[in-house]
Amino acid sequence: MKFMLNGRPQESAYHKLSDILTEAGFDGAVVATALNGVFIPVGARETTELSAGDALEVLAPMQGG
Numbered sequence: 001m002k003f004m005l006n007g008r009p010q011e012s013a014y015h016k017l018s019d020i021l022t023e024a025g026f027d028g029a030v031v032a033t034a035l036n037g038v039f040i041p042v043g044a045r046e047t048t049e050l051s052a053g054d055a056l057e058v059l060a061p062m063q064g065g
Contacts, residue, residue: 001050002053003051003052003053003054006058007055010024015050015051017056020056029060031061032061033045036054036055
C-alpha cells in the first residue's frame with residue numbers, strides 16, 4: 001500500500017496505524033498522529049487502518065517558546 005508519511009511517499013504491507021508506526025521506527029516514541037488531517041489518539045492506533053493514498057503526519061512534541 002502506498003501512502004504519504006510526513007509529506008513523503010511511503011510503501012508498506014501493513015494497514016494498521018500501530019504497525020506502520022513500528023515499521024517507521026516510531027515504536028515507543030511519544031508522538032502525535034493525524035490521518036488525513038484528523039487527530040488519532042494513542043488508544044485508537046490499534047484499530048485505525050490506513051488506505052492507499054492516505055496522508056499520515058507524525059509529530060514529536062517540541063519545547064520552547
